[in-house]
Amino acid sequence: MFGGFDIVIIVLAILVLLLIFAGIKTVPQGNNYTVERFGRYTRTLTPGLNLIVPFVDRIGARLNMMEQVLDVPTQEVITRDNAIVAVDGVAFYQVLNAAQAAYQVAGLQNAILNLTMTNIRTVMGSMDLDELLSNRDAINERLLRVVDQAAHPWGIKVTRVEIKDINPPANLVDSMARQMMAERNKRAQILEAEGLKQAQVLEAEGRKEAAFRDAEARERSAEAEARATQVVSEAIAQGDVQAINYFVAQRYTEAMAKIGTSPNSKIVLMPFEASSLIGSLGGIGSIAKELFGDNTSDGPTPRRGNPSRPPRVVIPPQQD
Known part of the structure; x- marks a missing residue:
């Protein structure tokens, strides 16, 4: 049988155990507890094992500290x-x-x-x-x-x-879709206009380059023509009449060749004197003799055909 003193000791031990368990607080990871003493905040309990004063301190708020x-x-x-x-x-x-x-x-x-x-x-x-x-x-x-x-x-x-x-x-949303479609059509038209503009610019550049090349060719042709005319003029100035005959005959024959090669069937009336044409032909013959004749040491080269027969020049009769 337990005596009165033993019972008191047992009761006191139980109370101490209850006080210890009441003062131990375990805070889970990721949480914080606030401690209030007589309704006033005193401190914050962090995760782990914590001790508070039983019946004096109490847990106020349990807060989740995670995001x-x-x-x-x-x-x-x-x-x-x-x-x-x-x-x-x-x-x-x-x-x-x-x-x-x-x-x-x-x-x-x-x-x-x-x-x-x-x-x-x-x-x-x-x-x-x-x-x-x-x-x-x-x-x-x-x-x-x-x-x-x-x-x-x-x-x-x-x-x-x-x-x-x-x-x-x-x-x-429908209005925005229509607006977007109109904007895309606008950009497509702008791109098409820009492409057409660029094509026209390139075409104009090509025409400009071609015209420049043509002008350059005409300029060089004119320079060559001027040079030829200068040479003929110098020859005339030196007293060489055959040069002017050759020059006139060349122009004459070129004009006749152009008239003869014309694709149109036409009749061309050309007033000229027969003596002038004969003189031109004679000038050409003289120049040909000087250029292709055989004034070498072996003697003259015989002409093909009948050498004693002069070239025939037929002059149509002129009517009064």
Whole structure:
């Protein structure tokens, strides 16, 4: 049988064990607990085994210190150009100071959610619809900067704010599609006009180059003609009459050859004197004798045919 003293010892041992178990607090990894003494915050318990004063200290708030995801519901936003779009998003945040997150704001997630939705309307409402659809990264960056700065006193860090969907009305989407098609047609027409312009420029450059080459050829031909005329003139000045006869006969025969090779059947009346033509032919004969004659030591080369027979020149009779 236990005596009274033994019973007291047993009761005291049980109380001590209860006090020890009541003062031992185990905090899971990724969490922080706040400790309140008589309702006042005293300290924060970190992950692991911690001791508190039983019946004096108590656990105030249990906070998750890991990065958390907050879904932002869909809301309508009116842009600067009065377009109504439906927008939703997602926010990522992490508690850095458990005491501030527990005692600086009531309803932490609700506060972050409302703060994010309000700034989404503010940021996106100050932009045009085209900017919303093409500058989503800039919108996310502005939202992150504004929301993180506003939530900093709460002891949290907003790590990311992302806009998931931007849904314009159906009629506005159709208008945008037509606008895009018109813009593409416009660019196609501009490219076609630019190609036509470039082709015309190249063709004009080609004509310019061809005209330049033709002018250069005519210039060189004129220079050669002038040189030939100068040579003939110098020969005439030196008293060589055969040169002028050769020059005139050459021009005469070239003109006659052009008339003879004309594809048109025509009758050409050419008033000229027979004596002039005979003189020209005689000049040609004299020049040919001087150039191709055999005034060598072996004696003259006999002419083909009848050497004693002069060339016949038939002059048509002239009517009075």
